[in-house]
Amino acid sequence: EIRGYDPVAGQRLADDAEREARSRGTVGSCYNAVADVIDRQSGKFLTGRHAYMAADQLAARKDLFRKVPAQDLSRLPAGAVVVWGQGNSESGHISIALGDGREASDHVDGQMQSHYGGASARVFLPIR
Secondary structure (H helix, E strand, O other), X not given: OOXXXXXXXXXXXXXXXXXXXXXXXXXXXXHHHHHHHHHHHHOOOOOOOXXXXXXXXXXXXXXXXXXXXXXXXXXOOOOOEEEEOXXXXXXXEEEEEOOOOEEEOOOEEEOOOOOOOOOOEEEEEEEO
């Protein structure tokens, strides 16, 4: 068990994220899709146009999320929010882990292990 992790909230986020991703099936609108899911589950607080912008906003919501080390990304629990920095990309990337080695954003895919922009990831878990 991961200290403070809320598996019920995590599964809710993951289930909603998978539904949202499957209904969209696009590429390039990850932040919009993930923000819609988080807004529905936790209340609206994410703003901005680029995925990397979510990291500081999630970090500030210590009542909802806890930052954990970005390691073993393919084994993240359901509902973990992964935010990749901008690096030399325009937007970075954001997704919600489904708990089975896949991620959901505006589509479902295998959990990203590195980002083409070259920046690192920050991981946030929903907490009790």
